[in-house]
Amino acid sequence: MSTPPPPMPQSAAPEWQAAPGHPYPGYTSPIPVVRTHLGHALASEWTKIKSVRSTIWTLGVFVLLVVGIGLLTGLIVSNSDPDLGGESPLSLGFFGLLLGGMCIITLGVLTTASEYGTGMIRTTMVACPSRGRVLLAKALVFFLLAFVVTLVCATLIGFLHVSLLEEYNAKDPSGGEWLKGTVGVSLYVALLGTLSLAIGSIIRHSAGAITIMIGAVLAPLVIALFMFSSSLRDVQQALFEYSIPNQMSIFYANSLSESGPSGWDPLWIMLVLTGAAIGGAFALLESRDV
Amino acid sequence: MIEAVGLTKRYGDKTAVYNLSFQVRPGAVTGFLGPNGSGKSTTMRMILGLDNPSAGRVTIGGYPYRKLPNAPRQVGALLDAKAVHGGRSARNHLLSLAQLSGIPARRVDEVLGVVGLHDVARRRSKGFSLGMGQRLGIAAALLGDPQVLLFDEPVNGLDPEGILWVRNLMKSLAAEGRTVFVSSHLMSEMALTADHLIVIGRGQLMADMSVKDFISANSADFARVRTPDTEPQQREKLSAAITEAGGHVLPEQDGALRVTGLPLPRISDIAHDGDVRLWELSPHQASLEEAYMRMTQGAVDYRSTIDQKEGLQQQLPPGAQPPMPVPGQGQPGWYAPPPPQQGGQPFAPPQSPPGQAPAGPYGASGVPGAAPGAPAANPYAQPAPQAPQTPAPAAPPAAAPPAAAPSAPAADLTKPEDAR
Numbered sequence: 001m002s003t004p005p006p007p008m009p010q011s012a013a014p015e016w017q018a019a020p021g022h023p024y025p026g027y028t029s030p031i032p033v034v035r036t037h038l039g040h041a042l043a044s045e046w047t048k049i050k051s052v053r054s055t056i057w058t059l060g061v062f063v064l065l066v067v068g069i070g071l072l073t074g075l076i077v078s079n080s081d082p083d084l085g086g087e088s089p090l091s092l093g094f095f096g097l098l099l100g101g102m103c104i105i106t107l108g109v110l111t112t113a114s115e116y117g118t119g120m121i122r123t124t125m126v127a128c129p130s131r132g133r134v135l136l137a138k139a140l141v142f143f144l145l146a147f148v149v150t151l152v153c154a155t156l157i158g159f160l161h162v163s164l165l166e167e168y169n170a171k172d173p174s175g176g177e178w179l180k181g182t183v184g185v186s187l188y189v190a191l192l193g194t195l196s197l198a199i200g201s202i203i204r205h206s207a208g209a210i211t212i213m214i215g216a217v218l219a220p221l222v223i224a225l226f227m228f229s230s231s232l233r234d235v236q237q238a239l240f241e242y243s244i245p246n247q248m249s250i251f252y253a254n255s256l257s258e259s260g261p262s263g264w265d266p267l268w269i270m271l272v273l274t275g276a277a278i279g280g281a282f283a284l285l286e287s288r289d290v
Numbered sequence: 291m292i293e294a295v296g297l298t299k300r301y302g303d304k305t306a307v308y309n310l311s312f313q314v315r316p317g318a319v320t321g322f323l324g325p326n327g328s329g330k331s332t333t334m335r336m337i338l339g340l341d342n343p344s345a346g347r348v349t350i351g352g353y354p355y356r357k358l359p360n361a362p363r364q365v366g367a368l369l370d371a372k373a374v375h376g377g378r379s380a381r382n383h384l385l386s387l388a389q390l391s392g393i394p395a396r397r398v399d400e401v402l403g404v405v406g407l408h409d410v411a412r413r414r415s416k417g418f419s420l421g422m423g424q425r426l427g428i429a430a431a432l433l434g435d436p437q438v439l440l441f442d443e444p445v446n447g448l449d450p451e452g453i454l455w456v457r458n459l460m461k462s463l464a465a466e467g468r469t470v471f472v473s474s475h476l477m478s479e480m481a482l483t484a485d486h487l488i489v490i491g492r493g494q495l496m497a498d499m500s501v502k503d504f505i506s507a508n509s510a511d512f513a514r515v516r517t518p519d520t521e522p523q524q525r526e527k528l529s530a531a532i533t534e535a536g537g538h539v540l541p542e543q544d545g546a547l548r549v550t551g552l553p554l555p556r557i558s559d560i561a562h563d564g565d566v567r568l569w570e571l572s573p574h575q576a577s578l579e580e581a582y583m584r585m586t587q588g589a590v591d592y593r594s595t596i597d598q599k600e601g602l603q604q605q606l607p608p609g610a611q612p613p614m615p616v617p618g619q620g621q622p623g624w625y626a627p628p629p630p631q632q633g634g635q636p637f638a639p640p641q642s643p644p645g646q647a648p649a650g651p652y653g654a655s656g657v658p659g660a661a662p663g664a665p666a667a668n669p670y671a672q673p674a675p676q677a678p679q680t681p682a683p684a685a686p687p688a689a690a691p692p693a694a695a696p697s698a699p700a701a702d703l704t705k706p707e708d709a710r
Contacts, residue, residue, distance in 0.1 A: 122335075126338050127390045
């Protein structure tokens with residue numbers, strides 16, 4: 001590398017500063033300037049999320065998986081003429097939601113990471129230099145969308161299972177069970193998606209972030225399955241109990257173990273995790289170059 | 291009004307922009323020039339708050355971009371035509387940006403009409419051509435009807451009609467009193483569009499002056515003098531006389547002389563006094579492109595070399611001459627204005643023996659560092675010369691690229707005589 005030519009002295013440049021008249025004539029737009037706030041960002045993110053096909057695809061597949069698998073398990077169980085012995089029929093909805101969760105994860109990651117993949121993020125950040133506001137709007141819009149879609153599907157499949165299995169000695173779910181099996185699990189899935197959104201914003205790469213999230217969902221369970229050594233018993237137990245599928249099943253009151261999280265605990269765990277990830281994404285977004 | 295003060299950006303140990311200070315005033319189109327990798331885009335990104343400067347600051351209307359209230363209503367930018375989500379329609383893309391800054395939705399249809407995309411507004415932008423993408427980017431920049439506009443390579447991929455449109459758009463935006471800051475590689479385009487130029491090389495400011503001053507200061511306007519080919523001694527005689535009178539003489543390949551530092555009538559007088567007949571005495575004025583190349587030749591990071599195909603070519607039969615390279619292939623070690631007749635031999639054809647690049651990747655940089663600035667401390671800082679035949683001291687001095695000196699004699703034959 002050679003030395004670049006000498007930069008020019010500053011004194012020689014701004015001769016035009018002596019221009020007569022108004023110092024900076026400027027231009028004033030006739031369109032009124034409004035003060036922007038989170039509401040604007042929410043409207044913008046809603047336009048964005050509904051105007052790409054990946055949203056339609058992932059949510060479409062999600063509905064298909066949850067309703068389809070729910071319907072299938074319901075039919076299989078009812079056809080085998082079982083005696084459910086007072087078991088809650090809502091728990092059959094778990095399988096569809098576990099698979100459907102992958103779609104929510106994908107959509108969550110794509111909401112943020114696809115902007116990095118396409119370069120759209122630069123346009124967005126120029127249009128709204130308050131980066132935290134953009135992230136918050138994305139998280140809110142996505143969370144609400146994911147929650148509403150999951151809630152509708154979970155409720156639908158819940159009613160379906162209850163009506164299908166009434167005659168087979170199934171338990172009539174209480175109000176609390178209904179709440180956990182619909183609102184509770186929907187909040188959990190939507191939070192899982194929001195966690196993915198934060199990871200997408202941190203990793204800034206769609207495929208990478210989706211891989212990480214799917215690994216986080218499945219790896220603990222798979223690893224625990226192969227822990228045969230008795231000295232690892234405690235670790236295996238913890239991995240089972242705190243794996244995301246097991247936490248999800250707790251909303252239906254059937255867990256892999258008797259100890260570990262119970263009741264609404266999984267929701268609080270996921271809330272803390274998601275909050276931390278959003279916080280990290282927020283801090284990185286503010287400090288990193290876009 | 292954009293103002294940068296001591297702007298510096300480092301990526302690891304690489305300094306992309308160093309101590310850049312300039313102002314972009316309203317009411318004019320300011321061109322932003324520099325070779326690839328000179329830091330233009332980095333500077334633009336720092337202006338827009340996308341990258342945080344390592345040192346210094348840049349403000350728009352007195353505020354850093356990220357502190358501007360409702361920034362898109364004050365600054366519009368076209369950074370990268372491909373910075374859109376391809377799956378979204380043009381209209382939805384603009385609508386989401388409009389909503390973000392509280393711009394009424396009907397404005398979206400307005401700007402779509404302005405850039406001529408209303409017919410494809412509902413098509414996904416993935417299928418857009420480069421020119422259409424560029425128009426979409428310009429629409430996004432115009433969306434907020436801002437008083438400051440930044441365009442990074444706006445005419446990339448546009449058809450001639452589009453180029454003309456962009457040119458007029460820039461001018462009309464500036465005429466409305468807006469600040470227009472445009473980067474481009476197309477010198478002919480800049481010469482037509484820009485009023486003012488900011489030139490950077492290797493991340494440092496090289497010039498900040500009006501287009502007219504820039505051309506005058508950085509081009510060696512010269513006179514071509516041709517004496518009868520049949521009498522070489524006349525040529526020597528005239529060279530000596532001109533040098534004595536204070537002019538610079540640079541022989542050209544075809545035997546003509548390139549004279550700088552003397553007005554045309556004076557050259558004629560000298561020839562007359564010396565009893566030398568002239569076959570040609572013609573003025574030659576440089577273009578913006580020449581002026582730009584001359585200034586930035588030392589700051590070019592990416593320089594092409596001749597495609598050697600070494601080891602891939604068949605052995606020439608003994609005695610056969612290797613084919614002459616087509617002039618213009620690879621880049622010359624240093625830039626000199628070509629002769630006016632375009633069909634003629636280039637001044638310094640980029641020939642070199644096989645196995646040796648013309649002057650190495652940075653071979654030229656040693657010279658141009660000295661070339662434009664050798665006689666005076668800084669030619670750019672000096673007032674522009676008034677007489678077209680009195681060139682700035684930026685005339686190419688009789689110096690050869692040092693990298694060429696140890697090369698084989700065969701290479702030297704292709705150099706100008708004074709370069710040996």
